[in-house]
Amino acid sequence: MVTETIPVVDLSSKNLIHGTPTWVSACNDVRKAMEQHGCFKAIFYGGGGDSSSSTQLHNDIFAAAGELFSLPTETKQRNTSSKPYFDYFGQSQLFPLTESLAVDHPTSSLATRSFADVMWPAGNLSFCESTISFSKVTAELDQTVMRIICESYGVDGGHYEYYLEAANYVLRFYRYTVPKTAGESNVGLGAHADKSMISILRQSIRGLQIKAPDDDSWVEVDEMSPSSFLVMAGDALMAWSNGRIKSCRHQVIMSEKETRYSVGLSSVINGVVHIPTELGYYSSSNDDDGEVEEEESGKPFRCRAFDHFGLLQFIRSGEAKNYDSAIQDYCGVV
Ligand SMILES: O=C(O)CCC(=O)C(=O)O
Ligand SMILES: [Fe+2]
Numbered sequence: 015m016v017t018e019t020i021p022v023v024d025l026s027s028k029n030l031i032h033g034t035p036t037w038v039s040a041c042n043d044v045r046k047a048m049e050q051h052g053c054f055k056a057i058f059y060g061g062g063g064d065s066s067s068s069t070q071l072h073n074d075i076f077a078a079a080g081e082l083f084s085l086p087t088e089t090k091q092r093n094t095s096s097k098p099y100f101d102y103f104g105q106s107q108l109f110p111l112t113e114s115l116a117v118d119h120p121t122s123s124l125a126t127r128s129f130a131d132v133m134w135p136a137g138n139l140s141f142c143e144s145t146i147s148f149s150k151v152t153a154e155l156d157q158t159v160m161r162i163i164c165e166s167y168g169v170d171g172g173h174y175e176y177y178l179e180a181a182n183y184v185l186r187f188y189r190y191t192v193p194k195t196a197g198e199s200n201v202g203l204g205a206h207a208d209k210s211m212i213s214i215l216r217q218s219i220r221g222l223q224i225k226a227p228d229d230d231s232w233v234e235v236d237e238m239s240p241s242s243f244l245v246m247a248g249d250a251l252m253a254w255s256n257g258r259i260k261s262c263r264h265q266v267i268m269s270e271k272e273t274r275y276s277v278g279l280s281s282v283i284n285g286v287v288h289i290p291t292e293l294g295y296y297s298s299s300n301d302d303d304g305e306v307e308e309e310e311s312g313k314p315f316r317c318r319a320f321d322h323f324g325l326l327q328f329i330r331s332g333e334a335k336n337y338d339s340a341i342q343d344y345c346g347v348v
Contacts, residue, residue: 052262060151072240202266
């Protein structure tokens with residue numbers, strides 16, 4: 015384990031106004047962090063928020079998580095969805111310490127209420143309020159990051175507009191218990207990169223580790239302040255950026271003797287992930303139309319536009335030969 019630090023970018027400034035020098039330097043910092051590490055820690059309060067409101071959000075969301083996981087397993091298993099990976103995970107032989115539930119559209123009061131009504135037949139107003147408030151701040155951060163990324167690559171503004179329209183957010187709650195015996199594995203989640211565009215995480219105690227960019231070591235994400243979020247690039251964003259941004263490989267190792275909770279908001283495009291034409295070209299050998307594009311962007315495309323839920327379904331159904339390279343199998347340009 016190395017103690018290499020994860021970049022920190024302050025996006026909380028009241029001066030973070032589009033086009034100002036603060037904005038331009040945030041653009042540079044975010045892009046550099048995403049290209050080199052696939053992640054960064056964002057300091058962010060949300061519009062109108064401050065450090066006391068973020069402490070409140072932090073306490074409330076983990077209180078909500080505690081309440082959710084204290085429900086009987088049969089109740090939690092009622093968290094089903096027609097969308098792949100938007101449902102209950104638990105009782106896994108591979109990761110027995112781990113349990114997780116997903117709230118689809120967690121910034122919407124209607125959708126969050128319908129999740130809560132399944133868990134608590136009489137409803138649970140405080141759970142809904144905490145989930146919606148936390149998700150709204152996190153989604154605002156997600157959109158700020160995507161806007162910064164689009165601008166910093168100089169891609170057509172339509173890509174950002176499309177993201178605002180098409181991003182389907184899902185909020186996942188996780189609980190990891192402590193291994194019962196010294197011999198039991200302490201792996202909460204094995205090494206993986208998310209298949210989302212962006213995932214934003216908050217943890218109650220340490221446990222999350224990030225793969226160092228240039229070697230095989232892991233960097234521990236230390237305890238986070240209530241105003242900091244870990245922003246990670248998913249495989250879909252890697253494809254979107256034509257490989258400029260690396261998706262963030264991460265794992266969870268239960269090193270503390272205490273139950274760990276985490277909450278993560280991920281974005282999945284409801285429809286096609288369009289790869290900006292500014293970020294590459296299809297060479298004559300891989301272009302269906304036989305057209306040779308301008309080569310000014312210098313990088314042949316590695317993926318074609320793809321349906322994001324189609325990719326998730328491809329993995330869930332077992333069609334993908336290998337989880338890690340699924341995106342290449344699904345829409346890669348050979
Ligand atoms: O619990 C965590 O910190 C990580 C969760 C995770 O990897 C995920 O949501 O994909
Ligand atoms: Fe993950």
